[in-house]
Amino acid sequence: MSTVALAVADGMLHFEVAVAYEVFGTGISGAADPWYDVSVCGSGSVRIGRFRLEADCGLDQLARADTVIVPALADVDDDPPADLVEAVRVAHDAGARVASLCTGAFVLAAAGLLNGRHATTHWAHAEALATRYPGVEVHPDVLYVDNGTVLTSAGKAAAMDLCLHLVRSDHGSAVANAVARRLVVPPHRAGGQAQFVTAPVPAKDTHPLAELMPWATRRLHQPLTVEDLARRANMSSRNLGRHFRAVTGTTPLQWLLTQRIRRAQELLETTGDSVDTIAEATGMGTATTLRRHFNRTVGVPPDAYRRTFRGHNQMLSP
Structure with a gap:
C-alpha cells in the first residue's frame, strides 16, 4: 500500500485533508522504507474550507493508487460531486483500498461501495446517511469501521484514528506508535473486539475509568478479573460494567x-520472544490460549502474524 491518493473536491473540510496528508505524507526516519508516496488528486484548483488547493493530478489518477482517502464534505444535503463519486468507484474496482474520513462516507455510499457493509460517519450525519442509503448498516457510535478494502471513520479526531489504523495495518504497531508520538496523539484508542468496529472512548481523561485503564494496561501480565478492576475502581462489578x-x-x-x-x-512484531513467553507476558497463561484468542480476534495465528510483519517492522526507541 505504498501509494496514497487524497481525493479532493470543492467544499471539503481542511482538517481531514490535513490529517491525512500529515500522517501519510511525512515519514519517520528508520520507521518504514519505503514510506508512502502521497498525491493530491482533484479537478484543478479546489476550495478546501477557506483555502484554495492546487491538486497534483486529476481524479483519473485515483485508479493508480494503492489507497484512496476521501476527506470530509462540508455539505451533505446535496449529492456529492459526480466526477468524484465515479473516480472513487473506478479506483476501488481497480483494486484500491478506499477510506473515507467523517462525511466522506457519503461519497463512498454514492459510489455503491458501502452497500451491504458496516459503516460510520460523524454522529450528527449518521441518520442522514442511513436514510439516504438504506443498504448501508450505519454505526453512529464507533470511531471507525474496517471492511478490508473499504473503511470509514467518524468525525474529526476519529479521522486520525483511522489513518493510524491504516499505518498499523501496513507497517505494524511499532511504526504506527512512532507516527503517533510524532503527532503527539494517542497511538490507539481503546475499543471493542469486533474486527469491523472499534468502539470510542472520550477525548478527555475525565471519565470514571480514566485512572483504571492505564493501571490495568500496566498489569496485563497478571490474571486480572472483573472483581480486581471493580475493587481498584472502588465500585461494584455491576457499576463497573455500566461504565465500561x-x-x-x-x-x-x-x-x-x-x-x-x-x-x-x-x-x-518487535521481539523474538516465543509464543509461550508472550502468552505469559500478556496474561494469557498458555500458548494454546493465546493462539485461540489471537486467531479468533485477528484472523491469523500468532506465528503467521509475526511472519507478516517480520520483514519490514523493527524495534523503535520511545
Missing part, C-alpha cells in the same frame, strides 16, 4: 482481552 459499556462500548473482560491481544501483537 458507556466508555468503550464493551464489557470489562472483553476490553481486557482486547488489550492483551494488542500487547501480543506488539511483542510479536
